[in-house]
Amino acid sequence: xxxxxxxxxxxxxxxxxxxxxxxxxxxxxxxxxxxxxxxxxxxxxxxxxxxxxxxxxxxxxxxxxxxxxxxxxxxxxxxxxxxxxxxxxxxxxxxxxxxxxxxxxxxxxxxxxxxxxxxxxxxxxxxxxxxxxxxxxxxxxxxxxxxxxxxxxxxxxxxxxxxxxxxxxxxxxxxxxxxxxxxxxxxxxxxxxxxxxxxxxxxxxxxxxxxxxxxxxxxxxxxxxxxxxxxxxxxxxxxxxxxxxxxxxxxxxxxxxxxxxxxxxxxxxxxxxxxxxxxxxxxxxxxxxxxxxxxxxxxxxxxxxxxxxxxxxxxxxxxxxxxxxxxxxxxxxxxxxxxxxxxxxxxxxxxxxxxxxxxxxxxxxxxxxxxxxxxxxxxxxxxxxxxxxxxxxxxxxxxxxxxxxxxxxxxxxxxxxxxxxxxxxxxxxxxxxxxxxxxxxxxxxxxxxxxxxxxxxxxxxxxxxxxxxxxxxxxxxxxxxxxxxxxxxxxxxxxxxxxxxxxxxxxxxxxxxxxxxxxxxxxxxxxxxxxxxxxxxxxxxxxxxxxxxxxxxxxxxxxxxxxxxxxxxxxxxxxx
Numbered sequence: 001x002x003x004x005x006x007x008x009x010x011x012x013x014x015x016x017x018x019x020x021x022x023x024x025x026x027x028x029x030x031x032x033x034x035x036x037x038x039x040x041x042x043x044x045x046x047x048x049x050x051x052x053x054x055x056x057x058x059x060x061x062x063x064x065x066x067x068x069x070x071x072x073x074x075x076x077x078x079x080x081x082x083x084x085x086x087x088x089x090x091x092x093x094x095x096x097x098x099x100x101x102x103x104x105x106x107x108x109x110x111x112x113x114x115x116x117x118x119x120x121x122x123x124x125x126x127x128x129x130x131x132x133x134x135x136x137x138x139x140x141x142x143x144x145x146x147x148x149x150x151x152x153x154x155x156x157x158x159x160x161x162x163x164x165x166x167x168x169x170x171x172x173x174x175x176x177x178x179x180x181x182x183x184x185x186x187x188x189x190x191x192x193x194x195x196x197x198x199x200x201x202x203x204x205x206x207x208x209x210x211x212x213x214x215x216x217x218x219x220x221x222x223x224x225x226x227x228x229x230x231x232x233x234x235x236x237x238x239x240x241x242x243x244x245x246x247x248x249x250x251x252x253x254x255x256x257x258x259x260x261x262x263x264x265x266x267x268x269x270x271x272x273x274x275x276x277x278x279x280x281x282x283x284x285x286x287x288x289x290x291x292x293x294x295x296x297x298x299x300x301x302x303x304x305x306x307x308x309x310x311x312x313x314x315x316x317x318x319x320x321x322x323x324x325x326x327x328x329x330x331x332x333x334x335x336x337x338x339x340x341x342x343x344x345x346x347x348x349x350x351x352x353x354x355x356x357x358x359x360x361x362x363x364x365x366x367x368x369x370x371x372x373x374x375x376x377x378x379x380x381x382x383x384x385x386x387x388x389x390x391x392x393x394x395x396x397x398x399x400x401x402x403x404x405x406x407x408x409x410x411x412x413x414x415x416x417x418x419x420x421x422x423x424x425x426x427x428x429x430x431x432x433x434x435x436x437x438x439x440x441x442x443x444x445x446x447x448x449x450x451x452x453x454x455x456x457x458x459x460x461x462x463x464x465x466x467x468x469x470x471x472x473x474x475x476x477x478x479x480x481x482x483x484x485x486x487x488x489x490x491x492x493x494x495x496x497x498x499x500x501x502x503x504x505x506x507x508x509x510x511x512x513x514x515x516x517x518x519x520x521x522x523x524x525x526x527x528x529x530x531x532x533x534x535x536x537x538x539x540x541x542x543x544x545x546x547x548x549x550x551x552x553x554x555x556x557x558x559x560x561x562x563x564x565x566x567x568x569x570x571x572x573x574x575x576x
Contacts, residue, residue: 034501034554034562034573041575042070043551043563044388045477048176049073049082050574052167053390058576062156063392064092065164067400068147070388072168075143076221077176079203079420080185080407081386081477084224084236086422087142088385088402089284090150091271091460093470095395099462100154104146104266104402105287105453106139106424109255112448116255117430124431131430132437133192135254137410137423139454141236143402146266148233162229169225172418175217181570183212185407192411199413199420221418237261241417248415263451269338274349276302277494279471280464285345287337290459292348293327293483298490299354300326300361306495312507312525314532315363321511321518321538322361324484325372328440328513330357333374336445337453343445366537369516385458385477389553391470391561397553399460399473401482406437427454440480441514459486463493470555472500476566478548481519484510485548493554500554501564508547517541 035041040063042053053070057063067090074082087106093099117124117131128134151161186193186203193199200206202218210216227235235241238261246258272285274295281298283291300323309316335343347353357375361367385403404410404422412421429442436442446455459482460475472493476485485508492503507524511517518533522544530540549569554562563573 032501032505032567034499034564035575037561037563037575038559039393039561039576040391041553041561041563041573042066042388042390043553043565043571043573044070044074045386045549045551045565045569045571046074046077046082047572047574048077048171049388050572053388054574054576055167056159056164057392059163060156060158062394063390063396063398064150064154065156065159066390066392067388067398068151068155069164069167070390071143071147071400071402072165072225073171074386074388076168076172076218078386081384081403083141083402083404083409083420083422084143085138085141085414085419086402086404086409086424087139087146088400089288089456089458089460090146090398090400091282091284091462092150092154093282093397093462097468099271099282101269101271101284102146102150102266103269103287103453104142104149105456106142106422107264108139108425108428108448108450108452108454109257109260110450111255111257112425112450114448116448117425124434129253131426131428132406132423133411134195135249135252135410135412137425138254138256138412138421139424140256140260140264141422142264142266144228144236145233145264149266149268161232165225165229169222169229172218172222172225175215178210178212178214178216179570180212183210183214186210189408189411193408196412198415198418199408199411202413202418203408218418220416224417224419237264241419244416245414245419272345272349274298276490278466279494280468281490282462282464284458284460285338286335286343286455287453288456288458289331289335290457290483290486291461292335292345293331294459294461294487294490295349296327296330296354296357297323297487299349299351300358301491302351303355303358306491311492311496312529314529314536317509317518317529317533318366318536318538319361319363320488320509322367323358324511325367325369325513326357326360326375328480328511329372329374332441332443332513334443334445335455336443337455340449340452341445364536369513372513384479385482387460387475387477387551389473389475389551391473391553391555395470395555397462397470397473399462399475401458401460401475401477403458403477424454427456428452435514439515440512457482459483461486461490463490472552472554474500474504474550474552476548476550477569480512481510481548484508484512485550489550489552500552500562504550504552504564505567510547519547520544521547
């Protein structure tokens with residue numbers, strides 16, 4: 001009895017203390033528990049999409065089937081990033097340990113040339129005609145083709161393609177209830193969306209604006225999904241949908257043609273693999289830079305005792321910043337589409353190479369990014385975003401990131417299709433050596449060329465236990481901040497013993513070589529920590545921001561699934 005009273009008193013005192021402790025001093029990890037289920041789970045950034053994925057699993061579909069249905073649903077209910085008009089990467093690990101990496105990244109149209117986004121004086125074009133907005137900003141979409149490849153090669157065989165498309169088509173036709181966040185996000189992007197007739201009509205209600213609780217119907221998108229439902233990927237890349245896209249492009253001086261659409265092909269790639277403190281890390285290879293930068297950063301960090309430093313100490317943040325400077329400098333120099341450039345993947349993820357890069361870190365003084373160059377590699381080797389993660393009842397896992405780049409992509413909805421087109425051409429180095437919309441400096445290997453895929457930061461990642469069993473899978477949205485977010489989630493799980501929800505919700509920082517500043521989150525760093533870092537010579541961004549948003553799933557030794565959605569965004573993990 002005394003112990004019960006003592007526990008109650010202790011609980012009361014703790015709660016009272018927390019209620020008067022400044023928030024920035026008491027954030028260690030999430031106050032929420034992850035969603036816990038026994039059999040299968042889908043974690044995506046919209047409840048409806050997650051529920052659709054789970055229904056597929058309940059019907060006997062596997063994680064790949066559910067991924068197709070979830071991705072198509074997000075194209076309807078999460079229009080700022082979920083898409084038919086973009087592309088991405090799907091990483092799969094099967095219950096028998098085999099893996100697959102499907103690259104359905106957008107491709108540059110045939111008419112794209114190295115200097116297409118420069119004016120006659122050699123300066124970057126701004127506004128219409130640039131790589132960031134309008135018809136000429138769009139690469140050839142890969143999403144539908146990539147999903148079909150995944151379904152045909154790795155689906156369960158128990159469900160038809162049409163069964164995976166129909167739920168998304170029905171929501172587009174019948175509509176869904178707009179959240180406060182999405183209704184206001186439309187308004188926030190009105191300056192871009194109102195430039196283009198169909199975007200204004202669909203997302204801005206012809207200037208009348210939607211409010212929270214309104215029903216958004218997308219009949220043109222439903223018709224496009226209907227053609228995909230009936231004809232597969234050909235229903236997008238050929239026939240009426242392709243003709244509508246190509247005609248709208250031609251009418252507005254766009255680059256994409258019928259031939260570009262017809263010739264698009266997704267590709268299977270070999271995942272990159274490495275280890276961190278004995279745990280195997282599996283991630284995406286080029287043209288995603290995410291896997292290489294992740295593994296290179298972990299290789300450099302492995303020599304340090306991060307656990308004893310503490311999860312948010314100035315000592316750890318200094319080290320993390322210095323590691324990221326070097327990894328992003330290498331990203332700029334060495335990475336691009338491996339079909340067009342020799343990317344030294346094996347060297348970049350080699351622990352001996354990481355040791356050479358790590359040796360230049362001073363633990364008592366910040367480097368200047370202007371002094372940090374790429375590493376020395378001798379010889380040659382062989383050749384805004386949304387993320388969801390799915391684990392099925394058999395233990396197959398899909399971790400998928402896809403995007404139209406900026407929120408609402410190019411802001412163009414191809415007339416008559418309901419399809420928002422990407423602005424992925426900005427992920428090329430439109431002017432090698434100059435920053436893109438994310439401030440990223442990129443090199444010649446990522447210059448614009450016809451049929452080339454732009455370098456990406458998407459980092460779908462799977463982590464195995466030391467016995468080879470699946471531990472967790474994670475990914476994020478947020479441009480280059482994806483990489484640093486996934487990196488810190490992996491560290492939180494392995495070095496700081498957090499659960500998947502805590503690891504995702506915990507405060508993060510970001511550094512990407514240039515601009516030479518640390519991005520930090522609201523309430524995510526104590527004043528003392530910041531002061532200590534400034535004394536070492538680090539510079540901070542003017543204002544705090546949320547650094548990406550992630551979704552993930554972990555599995556414990558008993559096979560229980562735990563789903564987590566980032567507190568920085570919408571979404572829900574749903575399972576059974």
